[in-house]
Amino acid sequence: MASVEQIGLWTSFLLTLMVFSYLLGDNLLYRLAVFVFAGVAAGYSAIVIWDGILIPWLHDTLLVPNATLDQLTLGAAPLLIGLLLLARSWSTRGDGLSRLALALLIGVGTAVALDGAINGTLIPLLFDTGEGVVAGNLDSILLPAGVICTLVYFQYQARRVPEGAGRRRRHVQLLAVLGQGVIVITLGAIYGAAILTSLTIFSERLGFVVQQAQVLLPTPTPTPAPGA
Amino acid sequence: MMRSFFTMLAVLLALTTALVTLAGLLLERQPVLLAGALATWEPLIREWSATLLQVFSISVAVSIIIGILNLLLVHLRRSGRRETGCGYSFVLFLSAATVIGLTYLERENLLTTGAEWRVLLLEQVQVTVESSLAGLLLFGLVYGAWRVMALRVNGWGSLFVLTVLLVLGAALPLPELAPLVPLRDWLLAVPVNAGARGILLGIALATIVVGARVLIGQDRSLRSGRDE
Known part of the structure; x- marks a missing residue:
């Protein structure tokens, strides 16, 4: 009888082949593998969230023996917010209450995003880019210049010309063109790195399929030569 | 009238929660931000901010669980109606139910095989399909680069x-x-x-x-x- 590990290897082997069958075109096997993946991922996410976040929270608040009113309120608040978010789909009357729950989430989410953008990205990157200029070599000047050109490319302010269209100033246009070049090179390098990464993964999968095929399929026994 | 009242209340709630959370997050980094009489508010703002962040993260977790339940219910209903693609929906539901069911059985010590089914499913199904899809990406990326020059x-x-x-x-x-x-x-x-x-x-x-x-x-x- 096959062990659990062997069943696992068989499953992995078959699923890899099912996914790779997409190279022949969209087909039933590929779709089955993708739906299995979606189901397993959904199941895992539910378990991880339930075990790692919700159960500890409930144990610390609602399920505490002799819980205080504060603990009960705190424990029930997220459940109430979840129910209020659902209220919109139940009836149009729940729309207003649902928006209040959404407002709380948007408010806190905005604060977290703002803090992350300012303290996590903007200030460290600006300081780091600026510090490089002190080094004084060509690269340390090209780096901030490239950053400025990239940012200029993404701004769309322009003067309105008599024909009604907008036109950028010449020097802004020049900086934007340089910025476009920097962005194209960046995306090209990221694209190349993505190809290298997927090539590595593909060769690993292919190696696994070949190795499993050798193990799973019976190897032909050499027939003895006549007269031997 | 009622609708605009709820809108106003939602805006006010979002604004208040965003400001309190942001103030709390900034105070975590710069405790000397508030001086004089305002400094007495500091512990209170920090506490409110921490509570809001806790409620926010648990509410997001509850929302994800509701979303997963909704996904499973939609696919269960679809597989029951026998419409196009109902087989795929059934496979998705079955995969998620298998993961959740095996986890429950494992936790209750009802599985006698001794193998960690949950880990096995993660390694042999989820990781396998994920890495095979990432390997498949290679062909899409190379084809995309070719199309850039061909078109x-x-x-x-x-x-x-x-x-x-x-x-x-x-x-x-x-x-x-x-x-x-x-x-x-x-x-x-x-x-x-x-x-x-x-x-x-x-x-x-x-x-x-x-x-x-x-x-x-x-x-x-x-x-x-x-x-x-």
């Missing part, structure tokens, strides 16, 4: 493909391509670095603009369609 040849497209080829060529262990390595390293250190920083700064600036819109009550997500 429309221009300067930016050529620069993009040249960068991709340079990154790929420098990764090959061929002595003939060794001169490409320093060029690739410079490209990654200066223009790619500058482009990536520019894009990240652009994202951070856009986040701040969106956050500021919420803080001044201009965000549309808090209003219902009839308010506008």
Whole structure:
């Protein structure tokens, strides 16, 4: 009888082949593998969230023996917010209450995003880019210049010309063109790195399929030569 | 009348929660921000901010669980109605139910095989399909790069493909391509670095603009369609 590990290897082997069958075109096997993946991922996410976040929270608040009113309120608040978010789909009357729950989430989410953008990205990157200029070599000047050109490319302010269209100033246009070049090179390098990464993964999968095929399929026994 | 009242209340709630949370997060980094009489508010703001963040993260977890339950219910209903693709829906539901069921049985010590089914499913199904899909991406990426040059040849497209080829060529262990390595390293250190920083700064600036819109009550997500 096959062990659990062997069943696992068989499953992995078959699923890899099912996914790779997409190279022949969209087909039933590929779709089955993708739906299995979606189901397993959904199941895992539910378990991880339930075990790692919700159960500890409930144990610390609602399920505490002799819980205080504060603990009960705190424990029930997220459940109430979840129910209020659902209220919109139940009836149009729940729309207003649902928006209040959404407002709380948007408010806190905005604060977290703002803090992350300012303290996590903007200030460290600006300081780091600026510090490089002190080094004084060509690269340390090209780096901030490239950053400025990239940012200029993404701004769309322009003067309105008599024909009604907008036109950028010449020097802004020049900086934007340089910025476009920097962005194209960046995306090209990221694209190349993505190809290298997927090539590595593909060769690993292919190696696994070949190795499993050798193990799973019976190897032909050499027939003895006549007269031997 | 009632609708605009709820809208106003939602804007007010979003504004208050955003300001309190942001103040708490900033105070975590710079405790000397508030001075004099305002300093007495500091512990209170920090406590409220921490509570809001806790409620926010648990509410998001509850929302994800509700979303997963909804996904499973939709697919269960679809597989029951025997409409097109009902088989795939059934497979998705079955996969998720298997993961959740096996986890429950494992936890209750009802499985006698001794194997960790949950880990096995994660390694042999989820990781396998994930890595096979990532390997499959190789063909899409190469085909995409080919399409860039086949459909429309221009300067930016050529620069993009040249960068991709340079990154790929420098990764090959061929002595003939060794001169490409320093060029690739410079490209990654200066223009790619500058482009990536520019894009990240652009994202951070856009986040701040969106956050500021919420803080001044201009965000549309808090209003219902009839308010506008």
